[in-house]
Amino acid sequence: MKKIASCSFGKDSLAAIIVSEENGVHIDEAVYCRIMFDNEISAEPPEHEAFIHEVAIPKLEEEYGIKTTIVQAGETYCERFFTQYQRGGKIGQIYGFPMRRGAWCNSHLKLRPIAEWKRNAGDYITIVGIAADETERIERKTVQGKMLPLVEHGINEAQAFEICKKRGLLSPAYSKGRTRLGCWFCHNQRIAELRRLRKEYPELWEKLMKLDEVSHCRFTQRATVHDFEKRFSEEDRQITLFDYFG
Known part of the structure; x- marks a missing residue:
């Protein structure tokens, strides 16, 4: 069965790939869901966006033989933001910023394009970058049936950071004191x-x-x-x- 890594190109997802490869488990493919703010600007912090495309994707292919599939919605954040409701009590009103619960940004820009990709992906097992000290995430039912290399090898977040740094796969976004990466316009940050x-x-x-x-x-x-x-x-x-x- 194919092994496909869910990759944000943050320290944990990249460390999971590195640890798998260095322990004899080859990753067949890395899948990255790219979200766009508008037609020109990515959701990623600019330095992380550059790192993904100029460093990480080429390095994964050259050093580990792993190709990256970029999954992307057919609309941008701004396009959905200005979309008008067509039914219910908000007809004619634009979506505006996502609500904290049931946020449209997650469903429209991430879950839907990933679901579309899955329909043609065939059988595979997902490699997920969750560190050994992220106990709450480990206990969630959503990780059942998935491979967690960092948990399996007892690697915590600090160690994942060092693994990526030593392999030249640490995003420069972390050099500014960030511990987590995400959309620069996220309402949950x-x-x-x-x-x-x-x-x-x-x-x-x-x-x-x-x-x-x-x-x-x-x-x-x-x-x-x-x-x-x-x-x-x-x-x-x-x-x-x-x-x-x-």
């Missing part, structure tokens, strides 16, 4: 990541601000993007005053 986005990629932050102006749903359950903008601006002013009087 930590406030620290939103602050980082605003500081490091003001052009992306501005795009999120523009969407915020027309969405009927708050960006998070309790706050809009403009609420965060106000908070971060006030924090910047406090830091400036502290430096001045310090």
